[in-house]
Amino acid sequence: AERGVSRFVELGPDGVLCALAQRSVDEAVFAPVLRRDRDEAETALAALGRLWTAGGDVDWTSVLPGGRRVELPTYAFQRERYWPGAGSAVPGDLGAAGMEPVEHPLLGAAITVAGDGAVLMTGRLSLATHSWLADHVILGQVVVPGTALVEMVWAAGGRIGCSVVRELVLRAPLVLPERGAVQVQVSVGAADEGERPVEVYARPEGGDDASWVCHAAGVLSADAVAEGVDLAVWPPQGAxxxxxxxxxxxxxxxxxxxxxxxxxxxxxxxxxxxxxxxxxxxxxxxxxxxxxxxxxxxxxxxxxxxxxxxxxxxxxxxxxxxxxxxxxxxxxxxxxxxxxxxxxxxxxxxxxxxxxxxxxxxSLVMREVDAGQLATGGGRSTRDSLFAVDWVPLVSAGEAADTSDWVVIGDGAIGDTEVLTAGRFESLVAVVRGGVAPPVVVLPVVERWAGDAGLVHEVAGSVL
The missing domain is CATH 3.10.129.110 (Polyketide synthase dehydratase)
Structure with a gap:
């Protein structure tokens, strides 16, 4: 080993010397050509193979005179598949369905609405069919980049001669699920003085009509294309x-x-x-x-x-x-x-x-987002949330069937900021402690704070 030897062959009845030498030399190859209780030819070939893979010089034509070189088998990830994968789209006859095929990586079909010339383009996005989207992760969620929405709007506008995106506001992030897909629609409205409204919708595949979420809305224009900036001098002088x-x-x-x-x-x-x-x-x-x-x-x-x-x-x-x-x-x-x-x-x-x-x-304006927005922005409808807003009708005093058990705290003459004085608070405590609490306890609060958010907070806090 001190002379640079890194491959050792033991010619003997067993592998005893190799076993001992391995304890003294690190990062070396030891190959016994015979092993006790093992087939001799198989052990010798295994030793030659080990030397060969470690860079040793083996004359395989002498070892295997009838052999020939063959291509190595492919690895598992180098195979070719011809069967449709799970979740992959199988193309059909779009013409039979009244639609036109679209050769775009994000959009697959288009249909022109009769009458006003509106256009609807559809697509399907998933990590199985668009794996590169998995490289765009924001706050732990796979988010379809805003540039992809711009690209789809470009494609829709170019189809009808409106190549300029005059304005596009991204209303909600489009989050891709780990499994499954989302359906996408780009809707271009009728022309109005050279401009057309455009909207981008998405929903989870298989969702109902209530699942559609508008992720972007804007205006397409047929304005003449302006000249871009010439960046021929590169890198810029003085930068x-x-x-x-x-x-x-x-x-x-x-x-x-x-x-x-x-x-x-x-x-x-x-x-x-x-x-x-x-x-x-x-x-x-x-x-x-x-x-x-x-x-x-x-x-x-x-x-x-x-x-x-x-x-x-x-x-x-x-x-x-x-x-x-x-x-x-x-x-x-x-x-x-x-x-x-x-x-x-x-x-x-x-x-x-x-x-x-x-x-x-x-002009491009950026906006800050948080993890909560992304958690509910992946094409989900509000009905999928565990929380909801519910408006409950408030029964007024005039609609109450019986007001005999109502107790009013104070005389109702409450100032602008003084909501519950010590005396009124003691009255309320006395009512509650005096026996069975009345069904309704009324605390009059003056309504003079309209338009002043700070006073609203102060009054509400005092009442609580």
């Missing part, structure tokens, strides 16, 4: 490089659990309040980019640049209001990004590797 070590680890601590597909930030620079960055899809997702206007994971990575300028202590935020979203070119797998603060939001300009515009966002 200072920003280190990215530990960037996604820090985001994870803030509630953003981005997997490999969404960890697209490659480089970043800062020039005053402006931030520049390069984002790219991982190799395994590049092939899918051609099916999208902009792959949602790629556009979402462009939003991560906002994390470089976020204030410390800021909560977990998701896209809320999109304004002036335009698609200039489709199918990009990497982006150059320029992010500029504008009012309460940010302006986002993206370009390809040559600097040609890809997509632009006039």
């Amino acid at each position: 200072v490089a920003v280190p990215l070590e530990g960037f996604y680890d820090a985001l994870e601590e803030g509630g953003y659990g981005y997997g490999p597909v969404f960890q697209g930030l490659r480089a970043a620079w800062r020039d005053g309040e402006r931030v520049f960055a390069e984002v790219a899809l991982p190799e395994e997702a590049v092939a899918e980019a051609g099916g999208f206007g902009v792959h949602p994971a790629l556009l979402d990575a462009a939003l991560h640049v906002n994390g470089l300028k976020a204030a410390d202590g800021q909560g977990t935020r998701l896209p809320f209001a999109w304004t002036g979203v335009r698609l200039h070119a489709a199918g990009a797998s990497m982006l150059r990004v320029a992010l500029t603060p504008v009012g309460d939001g940010v302006e986002i300009q993206t370009a390809d590797a040559t600097g040609a515009p890809v997509a632009s966002v006039q």
Whole structure:
């Protein structure tokens, strides 16, 4: 072993020497060619195989003169399946159902409503069919990124010639279940002076009509496409490089659990309040980019640049209001990004590797979310909750059948802030302690605090 020997062969009737030597030399291979009470040929071949796998030089043509080389069998995860998997959609004849097939990764069919030209596009999302969505985890929940909703609205708008998302407000996060799927509908209304309303709905697969939840609503426009920003000079002159070590680890601590597909930030620079960055899809997702206007994971990575300028202590935020979203070119797998603060939001300009515009966002406003919102935002209806609001009719004094047992505390002349004086409190205690408590005890409270929330709290607290 001191001379660098790492493979030992024992030529003897048993493996005694190998057993002893293993106690003295670590990380070495010991191969006895004979073992007591074992078949000789089998033991010798096993010894040669062990030496071979440890890098030893074995002449297998001499050992197996009639043998030939063959391909190794595939591993379990390299197999090909031809049977439909559980939960996978089996395509049917959409034309027979009056619908048109849509070649989009998130949407599968479309139908034009007769009369007003409204369009309805449908899709189905699940972790079984869209596994890359599992890499977008927010506060422990798999959330469909807002960029995916923008992508679906883009697809619907492009079908009817309204390629500009003038406004899109995300009302509720779309949470994917661990098992099963959600059905998605993108509804585009009738044209009104060149604009069309658009809404994105979803419900758990198999849910009833009451299960639909509106996750986004906005307006599509047929405005002429504006010119994007030219980012041919790269990196921008005067911009200072920003280190990215530990960037996604820090985001994870803030509630953003981005997997490999969404960890697209490659480089970043800062020039005053402006931030520049390069984002790219991982190799395994590049092939899918051609099916999208902009792959949602790629556009979402462009939003991560906002994390470089976020204030410390800021909560977990998701896209809320999109304004002036335009698609200039489709199918990009990497982006150059320029992010500029504008009012309460940010302006986002993206370009390809040559600097040609890809997509632009006039303004994006983010909004903070918490785990409670996500727990009830996954396409569930309010009736699935254990809590509900119930309005109970209040019987007035005039409707009471018998007021003889009513007891009024005080004379009713209560001031603006003094609700229950010591004397009235003692009267109430005397009534309760004097015997059987009356069915109704009335405490008059003056109603002069309308519009003053602080006084409402003060009065309610005093009454309690």
